[in-house]
Amino acid sequence: MPVTTFVPDPSAPQPGQLLARGVCRLLATHDFACLEEFVPERGKRVDVMAVGPKGALWVVECKSSRADFMSDAKWQGYLDWCDRFFWAVDAEFPLDLLPEASGLIIADAYGGEIVRMPDEQKLAGARRAAMTRKFARDAARRLQGVRDPRI
Amino acid sequence: MPVTTFVPDPSAPQPGQLLARGVCRLLATHDFACLEEFVPERGKRVDVMAVGPKGALWVVECKSSRADFMSDAKWQGYLDWCDRFFWAVDAEFPLDLLPEASGLIIADAYGGEIVRMPDEQKLAGARRAAMTRKFARDAARRLQGVRDPRI
Numbered sequence: 001m002p003v004t005t006f007v008p009d010p011s012a013p014q015p016g017q018l019l020a021r022g023v024c025r026l027l028a029t030h031d032f033a034c035l036e037e038f039v040p041e042r043g044k045r046v047d048v049m050a051v052g053p054k055g056a057l058w059v060v061e062c063k064s065s066r067a068d069f070m071s072d073a074k075w076q077g078y079l080d081w082c083d084r085f086f087w088a089v090d091a092e093f094p095l096d097l098l099p100e101a102s103g104l105i106i107a108d109a110y111g112g113e114i115v116r117m118p119d120e121q122k123l124a125g126a127r128r129a130a131m132t133r134k135f136a137r138d139a140a141r142r143l144q145g146v147r148d149p150r151i
Numbered sequence: 152m153p154v155t156t157f158v159p160d161p162s163a164p165q166p167g168q169l170l171a172r173g174v175c176r177l178l179a180t181h182d183f184a185c186l187e188e189f190v191p192e193r194g195k196r197v198d199v200m201a202v203g204p205k206g207a208l209w210v211v212e213c214k215s216s217r218a219d220f221m222s223d224a225k226w227q228g229y230l231d232w233c234d235r236f237f238w239a240v241d242a243e244f245p246l247d248l249l250p251e252a253s254g255l256i257i258a259d260a261y262g263g264e265i266v267r268m269p270d271e272q273k274l275a276g277a278r279r280a281a282m283t284r285k286f287a288r289d290a291a292r293r294l295q296g297v298r299d300p301r302i
Contacts, residue, residue, distance in 0.1 A: 021299055033288035034295060051291065055284050129280065133206045136287035137184035140202065143294045144185060148172055 015064035018109035020047050023060050023088045026105065026112040032058060035139050040081040040131060044074075048088075049081070049135055057081070057123060057131055060105060062088045069097055081131060084118050166215035169260035171198050174211050174239045177256065177263040183209060186290050191232040191282060195225075200233070200286060208274060208282055211237045211256060220248055232282060235269050 013021070017036075024034040027050045038049035048060040059082035063069040069089075079085050086103030089095070098104060103118035123131070164172070168187070175185040178201045189200035199211040210233035214220040220240075230236055237254030240246070249255060254269035274282070 024295060024299065025301075028292075028295065033291035035291050051284065051287050053288075055280070129206070129283075132280075132283055132287050133202065136202050136283050136290060137204075139287060139290035139294055140184035140186050141179075143290055143297070144175060144179065146294070146297050148175065150176075 013109075016047065016062045016068065019062035019064060019088050019090065019107050020060075022107040022109050022112045023048050023062060023105060024050075025110065026107060026114070027058070027060075030114075032056075033139075035135055035142075038135065038138065040134065044077065044081075046078055046081065049131075051132065051135060055128065055132065056083050056120075057128065058084045058086065058103075060086045060088050060103075062107075063093065064090065066094055066097065069093075079121065080127075081123075083120050083122050086114070086118065088112065164260075167198065167213045167219065170213035170215060170239050170241065170258050171211075173258040173260050173263045174199050174213060174256060175201075176261065177258060177265070178209070178211075181265075183207075184290075186286055186293075189286065189289065191285065195228065195232075197229055197232065199239075200282075202283065202286060206279065206283065207235070207271075208233045208279065208286075209235045209237065209254075211239050211254075213239045213258075214244065215241065217245055217248060220244075230272065231278075232274075234271050234273055237265070237269065239263065 020036050024036065027034050031053050032050035034048050034050045036048055037045055039045050046059045047062040050058040059078050061075055061078060084103055086105050087098050088105040088107045090108055091106055101118060104116035105112050106115050171187050178185050182204050183201035185199050185201045187199055188196055190196050197210045198213045201209040210229050212226055212229060235254055237256050238249050239256040239258045241259055242257055252269060255267035256263050257266050
């Protein structure tokens with residue numbers, strides 16, 4: 001009888017990516033357009049960036065476990081890129097770990113709910129314009145890459 | 152012997168759409184991110200909207216034939232949505248039909264060349280912000296529709 005070894009599928013979505021999918025579905029119901037794994041500047045990456053109908057910019061960081069959260073020392077930097085910042089976690093997550101001033105989304109791979117709406121810290125106009133422009137260009141280039149893979 | 156009738160494939164790209172694909176490939180080489188069939192406001196549609204690295208907005212209308220061009224009475228309205236406006240046509244197109252102040256791109260389905268760069272008519276800031284925001288949201292939603300078709 002052959003011995004088989006379990007090898008994880010490298011293309012399978014990670015838990016944080018599944019949370020991000022649910023977050024994007026949720027935010028679509030709030031009329032926010034989302035881009036996953038958005039890079040606001042070189043070396044920084046946010047799990048979900050969302051643009052609202054009037055231009056509001058929200059960032060959502062998706063944490064699949066305590067370890068995932070504890071290893072992220074850079075989250076306060078995310079506040080520089082958005083009007084509102086949220087954590088998204090699943091229903092098992094130890095919520096008392098999370099800073100109370102942040103927004104909170106409870107989600108799974110299929111959707112979620114905004115549990116706590118954070119205060120708004122409005123971005124300055126020039127930063128907002130630069131972020132919106134980068135979001136626009138990144139989203140369009142990713143779409144073109146899907147529609148016309150020769151690019 | 153059965154009689155077969157030629158029925159056009161409704162999902163096959165139209166000549167104008169093939170031109171648009173080539174235009175998007177061309178503009179990508181100029182570091183412009185493109186969105187096809189962009190709707191700047193209800194009832195208006197432009198063939199290609201492109202956002203440059205510093206936020207310039209270009210509109211390209213793709214005309215596959217004289218008839219296609221002559222039936223478009225609304226092109227001057229497109230000037231309200233961009234800093235520069237271009238026609239894109241193939242090498243067979245009768246160029247003397249085209250207004251000389253407009254930009255000109257000669258293209259096919261695979262690429263093209265900017266033959267005439269039009270003068271820039273800078274959009275007002277509020278219009279630019281609104282167009283960039285709509286471009287950002289439309290591109291992200293289309294991408295989400297591809298990545299997560301359940302939406």
